[in-house]
Amino acid sequence: MKKSFLIIIVIFLLIFISILVTLYFSRKSSSISIKENNPEIKKLITISQAEMSSFVFVTQESETNHILNINLTPFLNFIVDEKDIKSFKISNFKGTNSTSDVILIPPTDLSLDTLSRTFLFTTQDSITQEDIKTSAENISYSVVSTPSKFSEINSKGIVTPYFGIIIKDIGSVNYKEIIDRDGIFDGGKYLEYSKVPLEALDTEIQFDINIEFTDGSKYNKRFKGKLKGEAFATETSPMITLEVVE
Numbered sequence: 001m002k003k004s005f006l007i008i009i010v011i012f013l014l015i016f017i018s019i020l021v022t023l024y025f026s027r028k029s030s031s032i033s034i035k036e037n038n039p040e041i042k043k044l045i046t047i048s049q050a051e052m053s054s055f056v057f058v059t060q061e062s063e064t065n066h067i068l069n070i071n072l073t074p075f076l077n078f079i080v081d082e083k084d085i086k087s088f089k090i091s092n093f094k095g096t097n098s099t100s101d102v103i104l105i106p107p108t109d110l111s112l113d114t115l116s117r118t119f120l121f122t123t124q125d126s127i128t129q130e131d132i133k134t135s136a137e138n139i140s141y142s143v144v145s146t147p148s149k150f151s152e153i154n155s156k157g158i159v160t161p162y163f164g165i166i167i168k169d170i171g172s173v174n175y176k177e178i179i180d181r182d183g184i185f186d187g188g189k190y191l192e193y194s195k196v197p198l199e200a201l202d203t204e205i206q207f208d209i210n211i212e213f214t215d216g217s218k219y220n221k222r223f224k225g226k227l228k229g230e231a232f233a234t235e236t237s238p239m240i241t242l243e244v245v246e
Contacts, residue, residue: 046079050242066173071119072165083213090139093207105164106139107150171196201229
């Protein structure tokens with residue numbers, strides 16, 4: 001009896017230790033430091049805008065299943081005047097939501113002149129949940145003198161990286177059921193129809209910007225932002241401030 005009790009105690013201790021080790025390494029990996037910039041390089045770059053807009057959109061899987069998602073559109077601009085950029089990357093992306101996947105959407109080679117595009121940088125008529133796929137944590141851009149595609153950025157001057165973030169499948173609505181019940185469907189009430197608690201929409205994001213110049217010098221910045229779900233109670237498209245993490 002004592003032997004069985006000791007075995008149980010040992011098993012619980014091993015489980016407890018493994019949990020502590022997992023938490024330790026998880027925190028360690030999530031707090032990977034970013035390399036400090038040379039003060040002279042830092043002076044050459046101005047962050048003129050750093051925020052994101054949020055907007056609820058729907059994928060119509062069927063008449064009875066409309067799935068809600070949130071698209072985050074960045075307004076991130078850098079002014080680079082005295083050096084030419086060799087490479088520009090987004091790295092170390094992390095998105096955290098209590099119930100949904102947070103997905104980084106890379107730009108495609110679609111032309112900047114495209115009049116109508118999806119949140120996935122495509123021209124298809126509509127998208128479904130199957131189209132919103134998990135991507136890598138990094139994006140590499142083509143550096144050109146005059147960008148003509150969403151996947152390209154300026155080598156100098158005003159630098160604006162295109163990308164997107166989607167909080168996938170935050171809830172669903174039975175369109176047919178509401179039409180049968182009310183006789184009408186108000187597209188502005190998707191969140192209300194879904195009965196999703198606004199606090200469940202709280203989402204944190206983080207990513208790094210890595211720039212290498214043609215002379216070999218480098219510039220790195222980490223950005224962090226938080227979407228507060230309660231903002232949707234009064235706003236259709238809440239804005240998120242992207243804070244620079246020094």
